[in-house]
Amino acid sequence: MLEVLRRLIQDVNAADSLEDALLLIVAQVRAAMQTDVCTIYLHDKPSEKLIFRATEGLNKDKVGQFGLSFDEGLVGWVATREEPLNLDDASAHPQFQWVEGLGEEPFNAFLGAPIVHQRDLLGVVVVQQEDHRRFSEDEEAFLITVSAQLAGLIAHAELAGAISQSPFSKHDTESAARLSGIAACSGIGIGTAAWVSPHADLQTVPSRQAADRRVELKAFREALASVRTDIQQVAENLEDELGPEDRALFGVYLNILDDSTLGGEVAALIKAGEWAQGALSQVMLRHIRHFERMEHSYLRERAVDVRDLGTRVLGYLQDANRQQVDYPDATVLVAEELTASTLGEIPRDKLVGIVSMRGSANSHTVILARAMGIPAVVGVEDLPLKRLPDQRLVVDGYNGRIYVNPHADLLARFEGLLAEDEALFEELAPLAERSALTADGALIPLWVNTGVAADVQRAREFGAEGVGLYRTEVSFLLRDRFPSEEEQRQLYREQLEAFHPAPVTMRTLDIGGDKALPYFPIEESNPFLGWRGIRVTLDHPEIFLTQVRAMLRANEGLTNLRILLPMVTAIDELRVARDLILRCHREVLSEGCSAPLPPLGVMIEVPAAVYLARPLAEEADFLSVGSNDLTQYLLAVDRGNARVAGLYQAFHPAVLAALEHIIEAAHQSAKSVSICGELAGDPRAAPLLVAMGFDQLSMNAGSLSVIKRVLSAFTRSELSVLVSKLRPMRSAPEVVAALDLALAERGLDRFLRRAATA
Numbered sequence: 001m002l003e004v005l006r007r008l009i010q011d012v013n014a015a016d017s018l019e020d021a022l023l024l025i026v027a028q029v030r031a032a033m034q035t036d037v038c039t040i041y042l043h044d045k046p047s048e049k050l051i052f053r054a055t056e057g058l059n060k061d062k063v064g065q066f067g068l069s070f071d072e073g074l075v076g077w078v079a080t081r082e083e084p085l086n087l088d089d090a091s092a093h094p095q096f097q098w099v100e101g102l103g104e105e106p107f108n109a110f111l112g113a114p115i116v117h118q119r120d121l122l123g124v125v126v127v128q129q130e131d132h133r134r135f136s137e138d139e140e141a142f143l144i145t146v147s148a149q150l151a152g153l154i155a156h157a158e159l160a161g162a163i164s165q166s167p168f169s170k171h172d173t174e175s176a177a178r179l180s181g182i183a184a185c186s187g188i189g190i191g192t193a194a195w196v197s198p199h200a201d202l203q204t205v206p207s208r209q210a211a212d213r214r215v216e217l218k219a220f221r222e223a224l225a226s227v228r229t230d231i232q233q234v235a236e237n238l239e240d241e242l243g244p245e246d247r248a249l250f251g252v253y254l255n256i257l258d259d260s261t262l263g264g265e266v267a268a269l270i271k272a273g274e275w276a277q278g279a280l281s282q283v284m285l286r287h288i289r290h291f292e293r294m295e296h297s298y299l300r301e302r303a304v305d306v307r308d309l310g311t312r313v314l315g316y317l318q319d320a321n322r323q324q325v326d327y328p329d330a331t332v333l334v335a336e337e338l339t340a341s342t343l344g345e346i347p348r349d350k351l352v353g354i355v356s357m358r359g360s361a362n363s364h365t366v367i368l369a370r371a372m373g374i375p376a377v378v379g380v381e382d383l384p385l386k387r388l389p390d391q392r393l394v395v396d397g398y399n400g401r402i403y404v405n406p407h408a409d410l411l412a413r414f415e416g417l418l419a420e421d422e423a424l425f426e427e428l429a430p431l432a433e434r435s436a437l438t439a440d441g442a443l444i445p446l447w448v449n450t451g452v453a454a455d456v457q458r459a460r461e462f463g464a465e466g467v468g469l470y471r472t473e474v475s476f477l478l479r480d481r482f483p484s485e486e487e488q489r490q491l492y493r494e495q496l497e498a499f500h501p502a503p504v505t506m507r508t509l510d511i512g513g514d515k516a517l518p519y520f521p522i523e524e525s526n527p528f529l530g531w532r533g534i535r536v537t538l539d540h541p542e543i544f545l546t547q548v549r550a551m552l553r554a555n556e557g558l559t560n561l562r563i564l565l566p567m568v569t570a571i572d573e574l575r576v577a578r579d580l581i582l583r584c585h586r587e588v589l590s591e592g593c594s595a596p597l598p599p600l601g602v603m604i605e606v607p608a609a610v611y612l613a614r615p616l617a618e619e620a621d622f623l624s625v626g627s628n629d630l631t632q633y634l635l636a637v638d639r640g641n642a643r644v645a646g647l648y649q650a651f652h653p654a655v656l657a658a659l660e661h662i663i664e665a666a667h668q669s670a671k672s673v674s675i676c677g678e679l680a681g682d683p684r685a686a687p688l689l690v691a692m693g694f695d696q697l698s699m700n701a702g703s704l705s706v707i708k709r710v711l712s713a714f715t716r717s718e719l720s721v722l723v724s725k726l727r728p729m730r731s732a733p734e735v736v737a738a739l740d741l742a743l744a745e746r747g748l749d750r751f752l753r754r755a756a757t758a
């Protein structure tokens with residue numbers, strides 16, 4: 001069964017259209033289950049009907065010709081209840097209904113299963129048979145498994161179909177395909193999609209019309225010639241290692257690309273109008289699939305050769321193509337996975353948005369995108385990369401959504417929001433010069449989070465009063481080896497000087513989780529519960545000591561450094577780290593560097609640290625709450641997983657109770673406590689966090705002005721009333737609603753769009 005499923009999924013994945021996908025499903029399911037009929041009905045949301053979309057065994061002329069309501073027929077029964085229905089005599093069921101001309105008369109046994117994707121009913125799959133018999137439990141389980149597996153593929157194919165429609169077709173309202181992912185950088189971006197692939201990847205090449213067939217054909221021939229030369233070179237290089245027989249294999253290898261074989265097929269497709277990359281990818285993938293299905297293992301392995309050859313040719317085609325790309329003035333970068341080099345591919349003044357299939361809100365490239373202030377949505381699992389290039393896209397970086405080919409009304413709405421954002425930016429500009437004050441004049445220290453050089457520039461523009469979190473790992477992530485002590489010293493010196501005399505809180509290397517150094521890979525099955533943050537650096541004192549020495553030396557003559565330890569779960573980690581820092585301090589003093597010992601802080605990011613907040617506060621100099629991780633670990637919700645993003649509730653009462661507990665522990669020990677997770681820069685959260693008693697809020701530079709404006713609308717007594725009103729609330733939506741109301745009453749609802757953390 002697994003083999004049948006695997007093939008089915010592979011074939012459906014490769015289908016060019018929803019129609020093809022459905023045809024494959026009905027044919028293969030009927031064959032696998034040895035039934036007389038297999039049919040798929042799909043849910044058409046505007047008409048609220050289950051449309052007869054594909055069949056093997058019933059009258060195919062009826063495909064697309066009729067639909068059933070949810071209260072009609074056995075199919076409606078399955079759809080309404082979202083559960084399977086297994087009958088030996090379908091016509092005896094009270095909800096049974098004949099459809100004229102469908103050809104169901106001979107069939108008695110009926111088994112239907114709903115197709116559900118992320119709680120959404122997509123349709124119903126039905127098998128039928130002449131015999132009067134109930135389908136076995138095994139058959140029922142098989143159909144349920146098939147439908148669960150296919151749901152994602154159908155959703156994907158439906159979306160691809162919607163994207164291919166013209167934007168102003170009669171299906172206007174459906175034509176805006178909406179996709180959801182993780183909101184990685186707030187803002188609205190409207191532009192034309194451009195796909196950038198870091199490595200040649202046959203799977204992600206879009207199909208596209210050749211602008212000039214002759215040019216494409218020439219490019220293909222040149223790429224082929226280059227690959228031939230490469231392979232001959234490889235063969236020559238291995239002359240001493242391989243015998244003549246083995247070397248003959250390279251000849252076979254090269255023959256694959258001959259005109260009489262795959263090369264000829266690619267050329268024919270180009271002549272038919274497809275661009276070279278598309279033609280290559282289609283032909284190669286078809287043959288790879290063919291080889292992969294071979295029974296004989298030797299032949300199956302040829303798939304690897306074909307893929308390798310195809311990838312090599314594609315690499316040359318893309319290199320040739322890359323120089324010619326002329327990106328539109330407003331370009332939305334779409335990629336399978338963002339890398340710093342893909343980000344650098346598109347000129348900054350043309351880049352208006354970023355969308356990627358993989359990645360999480362805090363991957364290093366996203367941090368980079370955020371520093372550049374480009375709206376971004378990542379982790380869009382259903383992203384149909386092949387269909388997107390040249391389509392118009394709206395990136396809603398506030399809500400983690402993208403819209404493909406939006407219809408006129410939707411587009412106008414987002415253009416309006418973009419214009420509002422620009423106006424707001426202008427309106428708030430003067431606030432950059434001022435401190436954050438409550439309506440009754442209390443000063444609220446707003447600090448900034450930094451990581452890359454662009455952050456420093458923006459932080460200065462927006463008037464930050466200190467750095468609450470300098471993510472030192474970002475500069476480690478952007479290299480191909482560990483930076484030396486001197487390289488680090490210079491980087492840290494720049495940070496300290498840029499903000500001097502304001503404090504700069506440098507976090508020691510926080511890698512692991514979703515932050516992997518290319519030159520120090522950490523392979524773990526559960527990385528967020530694995531070797532992360534201080535656990536890594538205490539196991540590698542050489543890394544920790546080098547970093548701390550660089551920080552201390554950078555601080556000479558400035559004295560605005562604070563050191564912060566990430567992912568602390570036990571008091572011992574603080575003690576050992578402090579001992580190492582003391583050792584470094586003695587060393588640098590003995591070397592003649594006169595830097596003082598900086599304050600040492602602990603990040604509160606895991607539940608254990610919440611319960612240990614009091615002793616940690618007593619032994620450390622300050623605390624800083626990493627609410628991104630704290631929320632993840634308290635709620636057991638992966639912060640980078642789009643599928644559970646709805647459960648990642650920063651206003652969950654458990655999170656809020658933890659925050660209050662931490663503040664109390666810090667203040668009872670007469671230590672200051674700041675918050676540096678995304679929550680601090682959320683306009684909905686900031687008044688609450690101030691009311692709770694945080695001593696500083698540290699956020700991205702782009703949030704500073706908005707938060708100043710929001711805080712200026714509350715007096716301190718209003719803030720304490722607000723927090724006592726929220727304390728008894730039992731769910732995140734209740735808290736969010738109360739905060740929304742508080743903002744709306746002060747005319748601040750237009751800032752709510754920037755509150756992406758609800």
Ligand code: PEP
Nearest residue numbers: 362626627628629676677
């Ligand atoms: C946090 O976890 O809230 C935090 C600030 O650290 P990071 O996002 O870098 O993990």
Ligand code: MG
Nearest residue numbers: 605626628629
């Ligand atoms: Mg963290």
